[in-house]
Amino acid sequence: VKKLSDLGERKAIKIIESIISQGEIPVGIGDDCAALELNDDYLLVTTDMIAEKTHISNSMKPWQIGWYIVAINLSDIAAKGGKPLGLVLSLGLPSKTSESFLKDLIKGADDCASFYNTFIVGGDTKENSEITLCGTAFGVVEKSCFMSRMGAKHGDVVAVTGSLGKAAAGYLSLENDMDDEHILKNLFEPKPRIFEGVALSKEKIVSSCMDISDGLSSSLYQIKNLNKIGFKIYKGKIPLSQNLKEISEKIKDINVDDYFLHFGGDYELLITLSKQNFINAQICLETIGCNLTEIGRVTKDSSITIIEGDVKEVLPNKGYEHFKNNNVL
Amino acid sequence: VKKLSDLGERKAIKIIESIISQGEIPVGIGDDCAALELNDDYLLVTTDMIAEKTHISNSMKPWQIGWYIVAINLSDIAAKGGKPLGLVLSLGLPSKTSESFLKDLIKGADDCASFYNTFIVGGDTKENSEITLCGTAFGVVEKSCFMSRMGAKHGDVVAVTGSLGKAAAGYLSLENDMDDEHILKNLFEPKPRIFEGVALSKEKIVSSCMDISDGLSSSLYQIKNLNKIGFKIYKGKIPLSQNLKEISEKIKDINVDDYFLHFGGDYELLITLSKQNFINAQICLETIGCNLTEIGRVTKDSSITIIEGDVKEVLPNKGYEHFKNNNVL
Numbered sequence: 001v002k003k004l005s006d007l008g009e010r011k012a013i014k015i016i017e018s019i020i021s022q023g024e025i026p027v028g029i030g031d032d033c034a035a036l037e038l039n040d041d042y043l044l045v046t047t048d049m050i051a052e053k054t055h056i057s058n059s060m061k062p063w064q065i066g067w068y069i070v071a072i073n074l075s076d077i078a079a080k081g082g083k084p085l086g087l088v089l090s091l092g093l094p095s096k097t098s099e100s101f102l103k104d105l106i107k108g109a110d111d112c113a114s115f116y117n118t119f120i121v122g123g124d125t126k127e128n129s130e131i132t133l134c135g136t137a138f139g140v141v142e143k144s145c146f147m148s149r150m151g152a153k154h155g156d157v158v159a160v161t162g163s164l165g166k167a168a169a170g171y172l173s174l175e176n177d178m179d180d181e182h183i184l185k186n187l188f189e190p191k192p193r194i195f196e197g198v199a200l201s202k203e204k205i206v207s208s209c210m211d212i213s214d215g216l217s218s219s220l221y222q223i224k225n226l227n228k229i230g231f232k233i234y235k236g237k238i239p240l241s242q243n244l245k246e247i248s249e250k251i252k253d254i255n256v257d258d259y260f261l262h263f264g265g266d267y268e269l270l271i272t273l274s275k276q277n278f279i280n281a282q283i284c285l286e287t288i289g290c291n292l293t294e295i296g297r298v299t300k301d302s303s304i305t306i307i308e309g310d311v312k313e314v315l316p317n318k319g320y321e322h323f324k325n326n327n328v329l
Numbered sequence: 330v331k332k333l334s335d336l337g338e339r340k341a342i343k344i345i346e347s348i349i350s351q352g353e354i355p356v357g358i359g360d361d362c363a364a365l366e367l368n369d370d371y372l373l374v375t376t377d378m379i380a381e382k383t384h385i386s387n388s389m390k391p392w393q394i395g396w397y398i399v400a401i402n403l404s405d406i407a408a409k410g411g412k413p414l415g416l417v418l419s420l421g422l423p424s425k426t427s428e429s430f431l432k433d434l435i436k437g438a439d440d441c442a443s444f445y446n447t448f449i450v451g452g453d454t455k456e457n458s459e460i461t462l463c464g465t466a467f468g469v470v471e472k473s474c475f476m477s478r479m480g481a482k483h484g485d486v487v488a489v490t491g492s493l494g495k496a497a498a499g500y501l502s503l504e505n506d507m508d509d510e511h512i513l514k515n516l517f518e519p520k521p522r523i524f525e526g527v528a529l530s531k532e533k534i535v536s537s538c539m540d541i542s543d544g545l546s547s548s549l550y551q552i553k554n555l556n557k558i559g560f561k562i563y564k565g566k567i568p569l570s571q572n573l574k575e576i577s578e579k580i581k582d583i584n585v586d587d588y589f590l591h592f593g594g595d596y597e598l599l600i601t602l603s604k605q606n607f608i609n610a611q612i613c614l615e616t617i618g619c620n621l622t623e624i625g626r627v628t629k630d631s632s633i634t635i636i637e638g639d640v641k642e643v644l645p646n647k648g649y650e651h652f653k654n655n656n657v658l
Contacts, residue, residue: 004431004456005424012431012454019435023415023448034450036414038367038469045450047465049419051457085365090378090463092421095334102333102341106348119352121363126465127333128380134419134453134463136376140367150402216346269639 031149032076032210032225033139042146044139046076052131057188059174062101064188065133066108072213073137075115075267076191077212081147081201082139084118084194089135092128109135116194143202147209152227152272156207156298159271159278161193161290163269164216164242165256167265172247172254183243196290199267203284205277215264223270223315233315234295235308241266261306262318270317272298359555360478361405361539362468363449371475373468375405381460388503391430393517394462395437401542402466403445404596408454408540410476410530411468413447413523421457438464445523474530476518476538481556481601485536485627488607489597490522490619493545494573496594501576501583512572519596525619526598532613533607544593549633550646552599562625562644564637570595590635593646598639601627 004012017030027035027042035042048069050056056065072201077084089109093102113120141147152158170187173180192211200206208227212219216238220231240260248256271292274279282292299305304315332339346359356364356371364371377398379385385394399416406413418438422431442449447466470476479485499516502509521540530536537556541548545567549560569589577585600621602610611621628634633644 002428003424004426004428005427009454015428015431016435016452016454019432020439020449021443021488023450032419034415036450042415043372043467044463045415045417045467047417047419047451047453047463049453049455049457049461049463051421051455051461053458054456084374084376086363087375088363088376088465090376092378092380092461092463093333095332095391097333099331099336099344102344103348106345110349114350114593120349121352121365122376123345124378125338125345125384126375126378126380127462128378128459130458132378132380132421132461134376134378134421136374136417136465138372138374138467164516241579 002119013181026200027148031081032079035080041140042143042145044077044080044082044141045136046073047134047136048072049132049134053084056131057174059184062104063108066105067112067189069133069135070109070112071190071192071267073135073212074194075190075211077137077139078192078194078197079147079209079269081139081145081197082141084116084137085117086121087113087135087137088122089120090122090124092126092132094129094131095127120208141201146202147201147206149208149210149223149226152208152223152229152298154229154298154300156272157275157278157294158231158296158298159294160212160239161196161269161285161292163239163240163241164266164268165260165263168259168263169241169243170246171263172251172259176251178247178250183247186243187265190265192267193269195288196285199284199288200271200281203280206271206273208272210270212266212268212270213264215262215318216260217262217318218264219270219313220281220315223272224302224304228302230299230302231296231304232299233304233306235306237293237295239291239293261315265313356477361408362411364409364475370469370471372407373409373411373470374465375402376463376465377401378461378463385460386503388513389517391433391608392437395434396441396518398436398462398464399441400519400521400596402464403523404519404540404542406466406468407521407523407526408476408538408598409470410526411470412527413445413466413468415448415450416442416464416466417451418449418462419453421461422453422634423458423460424456452593464471470530474533476530476535478537478539478552478555481537481552481558481627483558483627483629485601486604486623487560487562487625487627488600488610488621488623489541489568490525490614490621492568492570493538493595493597494570494589494592497592498570498572498576499586500592501580501588505580507576507579512576515572516594521596522598524617525614528613528617529610532609534609536601536603538598538600540601540607541595541597542593544591544647545589546591546644546646547593548599549644553600553631553633557631559628559631560625560633561628562633562635564635566622566624568620568622590644
């Protein structure tokens with residue numbers, strides 16, 4: 001008998017996809033959110049579950065756990081250009097959970113929702129043998145503004161918001177007992193690009209978009225496979241987190257590439273768009289304080305090449321599943 | 330330090346309510362669904378989580394578990410008169426879970442969604458130490474058709490759809506090793522009143538509505554507390570499930586009242602409406618094959634009296650939390 005541990009998550013999802021009835025929805029499984037038609041808008045819906053043993057570090061404060069479950073759900077809304085309408089939050093908690101843990105968790109969740117001008121509108125509270133949180137976020141975007149994972153075209157610029165490796169820096173500081181609250185915040189208190197997603201979507205200039213929650217290489221491979229295109233990525237252009245630079249200099253025998261190319265948890269946006277539109281997108285995001293950096297180009301041939309000086313290599317799809325395979329958190 | 334086991338679920342929910350920011354939403358915590366404004370409609374959202382140790386009987390087939398998580402979420406949409414738009418389903422599963430369990434579970438969930446002309450539009454799959462399922466359903470209802478828990482008025486008829494005690498009959502058959510697949514179906518494969526909810530809401534004749542998932546007494550107390558009214562309930566008028574009647578005759582020393590008054594799991598609708606409207610509601614539901622039975626009246630004084638012949642008693646609020654306190658499933 002085959003077990004999930006033999007199948008792996010990706011195979012399990014394929015099985016689920018093959019069973020469920022395909023509704024007449026324009027965007028379903030395979031994108032960051034499901035999108036349902038609501039007149040001229042799409043209703044965006046996304047859900048994420050995390051559990052104590054596999055996803056929640058002992059070093060996380062209860063407030064941060066609450067922030068985190070809301071933030072990772074909002075990031076999927078951000079990646080589609082959605083304005084959040086609200087969230088529901090289900091809590092599976094052991095009966096030994098303390099009142100103060102519950103209070104801090106809810107405060108963190110509420111603070112994250114409030115930060116993005118949205119609300120927790122409902123939920124469920126049930127007993128569970130481990131802390132298990134399930135958030136569902138919903139949002140709305142004009143159909144013509146929706147940023148799909150589909151649409152990357154040969155010649156397009158590939159760009160990322162902010163910097164990569166921030167969450168990895170937090171992980172490294174934790175692993176090497178260099179606990180620095182400021183650096184850890186990048187890992188435990190991600191800031192989804194809601195305002196940036198909304199601003200970009202209004203410009204209608206993006207050809208494809210997704211969040212980089214699982215790491216840059218994993219995201220690039222997903223866009224590549226959906227669009228039957230490839231990428232050339234200039235390693236030197238990737239905006240490296242200053243924290244990752246500093247921390248990697250203090251640690252022996254570390255391959256920093258593994259962290260900014262493959263490690264997840266940054267919740268930045270990966271976008272493709274034409275060269276002309278890239279400048280407009282940069283200006284648009286600059287006005288709200290966010291950098292947008294070109295890291296390469298979409299190619300016709302379906303491989304992903306990483307270029308550093310004269311060296312061209314195929315980018316491995318390490319597909320880190322953040323908070324899972326690496327057993328960090 | 331206070332723990333959740335000291336607080337109980339109701340106190341925990343009060344604490345959560347006191348912390349989260351109140352958005353400008355018309356209906357939030359305290360009703361079956363959250364309702365958010367979408368032009369002339371409300372977007373309805375509800376979420377329910379179940380876990381292996383506390384909510385899922387060993388006697389349930391995987392297909393039934395899938396049906397169940399979808400059905401209980403749709404029941405909340407039904408109680409507000411909503412047309413389902415879709416569901417997302419998060420699965421927390423142990424790594425030892427078999428492929429066939431996953432397939433059957435998803436098939437059950439999909440079959441339930443299809444039965445109600447809706448779809449599973451997305452989800453998440455994560456490792457968990459016990460089977461933990463979290464469903465979120467969303468639906469839509471015209472604002473003017475929304476059936477709130479608020480609005481029961483002195484003099485209104487109190488009525489229920491279908492019959493009560495069906496799920497209890499399944500529970501009793503299980504407890505007494507009289508396993509009858511047909512009777513167990515009522516417990517494990519609830520049929521939310523989606524079509525009935527939509528039909529009733531279109532008539533705009535209901536003054537308040539909720540589903541009876543936690544049992545009749547618990548539901549009556551919730552409507553009473555929200556509306557500052559009371560009820561007189563005629564015990565002889567309560568439509569008893571034929572299965573419960575039959576099974577209770579076979580079991581010694583059973584207080585059948587406990588089962589049709591307090592046991593949950595039937596997922597029928599409890600409604601209040603004026604006497605004139607009651608007849609219209611009956612006709613409306615009859616055309617889609619559903620009985621609607623008057624069981625009593627809304628009273629001015631805020632107590633709930635149960636009447637049988639000359640005997641009047643205060644109805645106890647046993648508030649069974651189905652699949653929890655009674656540790657059945």
